[in-house]
Amino acid sequence: MLKDTFSLFIENRKALFGLMILVFFSGVAIFAPLIAPYDPKTNKVDVLRIVEEEMGRTTTVEREQIDEFTERRVYTQSIATTYERVTTKLPLNARPSRQHLLGTTKAGQDLFSQMVYGTRITLAVGLVTGLFTTILALTLALLAGYFGGVVDDIISLFTNVFLVIPSLPLMIVIAAYITVRGVIPIVLILGLTSWPWSTRILRSQVVSLRNRDFVRVSRILGERPLYILFREILPNMISLVMASFFTSTMAAIMGEATLEFLGLGNVSIVSWGTILYWAQNSGALLSGAWWWFLPPGICIALIGTSFALMNFAIDEISNPKLRKR
């Protein structure tokens, strides 16, 4: 069944397109140092090279007769080396050109390199948060769905409540209190505020699977709860877990960009969100530097679309009504 789902997934044009976008950006993230022509953080290029090396004269400094047959000499040779250090300041606020595919920032950093390196943080935060959220949601869903009763009531109640408490203001408030700025707090904040959606969907699936005949039979036969959970329920909800992972990742990428745009992340790292932060805070908009804020938004939207397409595909596979006929 798993294999069928997978081959359907690959055959689906939407899924394939989505997957291609994701693979592309993953490639960029992995090979960032090879792709980026400049250091994303500096505004100049330093080239250091040896211009001339001059061999000095050799002089004998010491001479010693050890015994009748042996003589020891110590020489000193002086070498003069001339180094050349060429520091090219990158142009400030430059439009896209052949040297700077996406132009430069007001401080003279190469935006293409920033985008390339930014992919790393953005994608990593997105995927890690997505994974974290999904695991959290899945655990809650399995607990609630499987044990039912009071456990389920409590988890469901809190899921429904947190689902309607707006998460962005909550994120902002929490982030404002956190004095340590960095990636890990962001992952935690995003994860802890975005579990309810996935939990709700996964839980209802667990509940419906739990009432299927094959699970009932296993329960009557006295299978261990863990066996039933992981061998019988979980494999039947893979596509939903995947969908929830994609959605969470998409939300996390968006959330990360938002928090960083607001300056609530670590603004000294390079990610798509911080690029937008610096663009906004350097008045890129009103100095007409479209190349500064345009690419991050488009890339975020591309990644978002990639996950959305893969989600559509999963929807279509599990709900044949939606398929194009």
Added chain:
Amino acid sequence: MAYFARKIGLLLFALFVAVTLNFFIPRMMPGDPAQDLIDKMQGIPLESLEAIRAAFGVDSNDPLLVQYGKYLLNLLKGDLGISISRFPTPVWRVLQVAIPWTVGLMGTATIISFFLGTLIGIGVAWKRNTKLASFTVGLFTFVRSFPYFWLGLLLIYFLAFRLPIFPLGNAYTPQLQRGTMEFFFSVLRHAILPALTIVISSMGAWILTMRNNMINVLAEDYITVAEAKGLPLRRIKTLYAAKNAILPSITGFAMSLGFVVGGGLLTEMVFAYPGVGLMLYQAVQSKDYPLMQAIFLFISAAVLVANFIADIAILILDPRVRDGGK
């Protein structure tokens, strides 16, 4: 009525959770934000320090539970504390100025977006096999993935900076006399771009939700029956298909309202629109914690109430819910 009671119960409980979160978040944070703040703000008036202490319960010898009780009591009295950045204005006074702008902008934009999106969703499902429908769905899948604030930046750049059709920000021209026709039009002109940002970014969600619901409903037997009965297409589309499809869409509306409001807040920040969102941003920047928390409470309460209204709409639209089933 059981449905109604359950929804009221959920509303009250959610409010309670939001209020509680609001109390505990500053107290649970690692480090000591209050002390940091006090250290940073050397030479601030003593009363201002009091406001900070009250917000965090610093120096309070009361046990946590007593502090919590006092907090709840104050809240019931409508006392949200004193703003730090605009000392000594009470927080609720500061908030009061911002609320109408936000409710006006976001309320209007969200309603427009929901209705427009739902209509388009019905359309693309009804004509699902046409090129235009596929194109629309594809376009909005992409547009939906733009961050709200980025879309706002884009609109500012093109429609306010490059082509100065609309103002760059703010909600009105300050020189104008309030209450005049001129002032009214200036408010309208200032609201268009932020509203457009919210509408464009949130509409995709409604379109896609409604489309999927419609497609599911269109496969139902009662649609075939309606066709067999020879009903006019318009009646099939509205009373048979859309009326059924919109029910889950309203639930979806309620669920993603928080998200839309979040996007709306960001839009305000980008457009320097003097609403709650911009105020939240300023509060965060100036570490005006009491104001920040009041804003969080206000937004949560607004979203929860809006949700409740959506639940009531379902009660009115769905005879099954009216009878207490499902």
Added chain:
Amino acid sequence: MIELDRLEMTPLLQCKNLVAGYRIKSGFVHAVDDVSFDLDRGGFLGIAGESGCGKSTLAYAIMRLLKDNATIESGSLLFKGADLAKLDEEQMKKIRWVDISMAFQSAMNALNPVLSVGEQLTDAIHAHEEATQSDARKRALEVLKLVDIPKDRFNSYPHQLSGGMKQRVMIAMALILNPELIIMDEPTTALDVVVQRTIIEKIQELRKTLGFSVIFITHDLSLLVEISDTLAIMYAGKIVEYGASESLFNRPLHPYTKGLMNSFPSLTGMIKRMGGIEGKPPDLLKPPEGCRFHPRCPQAIPICRESCPSLEEIADRHSVACFLHKGAEIL
């Protein structure tokens, strides 16, 4: 009445060599394959077969309600002189529900949950004739009365009705424009046996008073015993046995018909064999060579594997498509 119609000699509906099915990526699924039958005025044709044998596709084809990738490939459906298979949608609209209506399989899904029963009954009237609200209401109340639904249910919503009531509302809806033919697609499947019984009796009674014809589609042959005058047994898209019910019941010829008959308990109380037929109906995308039933047939002979028997009249109003009976005369 049946006698009278026979004299008239013009069947109400004549289905000739109808081929219908749906296109999928890997080919064409022959859900209805070369099906022919006649339905007399006032007649009751029962069509029986397992699920997936194409009987529902046949019903939808007659109604011209085939959706998306499903089409009528060839053949004709002569209804009062017009070939339904060739009418365009506008012409078909004038016939559908006015002359031919349909009671759907599961009334639970066939009624719109957010419209009241009354609205769903009257909108059919408004769609076809200029009628005032009160006239439409009167007509709706009349048909509700016909199916024993109390007046005050006019404003009820479907979920407020029991399963049997919903099905009767569905039948009332089919009756509302006084059609000459009602197609009933498993109208009693979701109901318990007692309710099934009352619905069947109701149909029978209404048919006597109103004089419409019925095509009754079911997987449960036992339902058709008393009410149908003609029977068609469908297997894998083809009619394998067709004829007067009495003759078919007394002397089933096709092994499949025999199997179907064995799958319901005898009314005398003795449970003879409940086994029914071994195996599953074939994949209509790739039906087996030869007789489509041969892989499951207990009496298959070598020729069954090679060629497909055609429907041949063996006795008066009794045809069968089976090599066991080819050229045979029933004595």
